[in-house]
Amino acid sequence: MSEEDVYPDADRAAVDDEPAPSERVPLSRERIVSAALDFIDANGLPGLTMRRLGEQLGVEAMSLYRYVPSKEDLLDAVVESLVADVRSDDVVLGAPRDGWQDFLQRLAHGVRRMALAHPKAFPLVASRPAEAPWLRPPLRSLEMVETFLSGLIEEGFSDEAAVDGYRAYTSFLLGHLLLEVAVHGADVGPLDVLDDQTGEPGTSHHPTVARLRDPLSQDRSAVEFEEALEALLDRMTVSRNEHLAD
Amino acid sequence: MSEEDVYPDADRAAVDDEPAPSERVPLSRERIVSAALDFIDANGLPGLTMRRLGEQLGVEAMSLYRYVPSKEDLLDAVVESLVADVRSDDVVLGAPRDGWQDFLQRLAHGVRRMALAHPKAFPLVASRPAEAPWLRPPLRSLEMVETFLSGLIEEGFSDEAAVDGYRAYTSFLLGHLLLEVAVHGADVGPLDVLDDQTGEPGTSHHPTVARLRDPLSQDRSAVEFEEALEALLDRMTVSRNEHLAD
DNA sequence: GGGTACGGCTTACAACGTAAACCACTCACC
């Protein structure tokens, strides 16, 4: 009745601490990518190693290479999975488009949610332009940028204004989120450096500087994000209307 | 008359291709840091290796460790030297301060000049918050942030508005420059990937997408930077005045 | 002239990414 009778290698399995081959979850590209993301979330990007990742999956490092051609490609895949998360976010693309401002606002919020959910992984996204179209002018995977730009042009933007708008929007997201994610993870990460002299984390005697790091700071930065986003969209509206007046 | 007679190890020097020890420029921390920056500018950040850097200096890798405790510290020092460049930029701090907007504008331009002068090294700056106070809320080296914030507060900002302003300014610089630097070096670097399918760099059939990469793009992004900076400062002015009205 | 300090070199090691060869097991097919 015991499982040892069922499987031919029962005698070995009794000694081994590893599960019998038939009952262990088989490896797969998705499982590897998702484990990599988990690992980064937990231990930070520089801690990620093929050997350690294999260990976490109960497998030798080289086994990963049957599903992933290289570590570089694995990281690309991690970024792609984060992008896919945003794309499949109901709040972002679920509702019908109610004008370009609404769309850009929902997209920005979606990306922000993702960034705050994976603060340790987000810098990776930011450093891989090709896989994250809304963060950088991409060399490939252009479809999303095309829809972005076509969308603006359809709604009355000149080509120039659309490109400017894309640039402004993109750099806005990049800057705000990288920064927010940096303060967010500043006290958590085991890899972060502390003050040279005191060894404590950022203890400034300057009262206003301290405010940058206090608990309320998170809400403030959310408000600041909102205001800045609105200001940006307003600015884009103005530049669009200026052109339409000609 | 020949130099071999002057130095005791003349017999060896005649065979060696290396210069006699007395005539070779001695190593120094500054020379190493500056060579590292040159190397990054020329070959990109991932190409930088202690051995290769030593080679470029005509020296073995381990010799560098007499002046630099670790590679990590070396990179910090590179960032610090870039920051120092901005600080000593006449245009940034040379003229007397003519109000906070003037100051922030000059600082932004100084940072931008530096970023465009070292596009391959700038992402390094962006990823090392502690050494670049105007790019991230730092954990240490707080003096610059303190002067920044005190300056705003002296000029009538509330604590909250000053912090918000710092955040907005900081993320503005980070986002715009990271992006600008990314497109700037996109076609130059030997490490950059090209299109998966075609193997050519970013050939979109979409006319507007192409505009993101054409030669005029550089000027456009300059004026976009200018406009966005102005908009940001305007926004800060408004929020300051709103508070003063209370 | 003989310590003593400096400055660079040599050697050595652990950890990394990954190529190549090597099992062990499953399953279609004769």
Place this chain on the structure above:
DNA sequence: GGTGAGTGGTTTACGTTGTAAGCCGTACCC
């Protein structure tokens, strides 16, 4: 039921990285 070819994971090995430890030639002070 034996046998071939996959399939999926392991073992071993290599080159490269950052860096600890120790060695050795030169310069200078007593």
